[in-house]
Amino acid sequence: MKSKIHRVKVTQAELHYVGSITIDEDLMDAAGLIENEQVHVVNNNNGERLVTYVIKGERGTGTICLNGAAARRAEVGDIIIIIAYGTLSQEEAAVFRPKIVFPDSHNKLVS
Template sequence: MRKVLSAKLHGIHVTETNLYYPGSVALDPGRCHEAGILPTEFVETWNKKSGARISTYVILGVRGSRCCVLNGAAARICQVGDQLIACSSSFLDEQKIVELRPKSRPFDRSNQTEHLTYSVSSEAAGDFAPHNRTEVVDAMGVQ
């Protein structure tokens, strides 16, 4: 079994921090659904500005708000406006990698997103070849 990327929110901007809330990262439920991230799922979170890295779990914020709220100790790693990368992972057998389609959501300054899907194919020699596909801009229709 290998640990692989399941979903990625790339460059999502922090909209709020709350040091005295008991932990987690609150995310717009629509963004979680698009990426395939579940409530209470653990995500690795990396701050692009400071380089700080933490592991925390997801709670759902307000749908349509485009929120990214770092709570509790996680609030110490960022400031409002910082860009984060949040990734979830799963374990699978190496042979199953060609069936995996992790979703990546790149974000702009206002936390609108495009849909990017990763995939891997198996070459004749047994090597793997990665592929990306951009699908649609902001399917939520949030302005």
């Protein structure tokens, strides 16, 4: 695991969109996610899991929007976990520490 946004709330689900997950840029920065990076999304409410890619959302809005077919896997208000993975050598992995973000109930960074 490279990074994780733990227990964030879905704010939108847009079925008629190309695909992906839109994430508030503040949360992306805190978790070390980059636009178009592959992520796994786990829905705590219904157990659904999916793989998609990240699109930058407007900074400071708390936006978490599942787009395209992914929109069928969650409802607004569902709690999800967003996970990104990376490949490291054994030496790199021995000292690597993932970035884990625990947003508040409004998808804002906790100070």
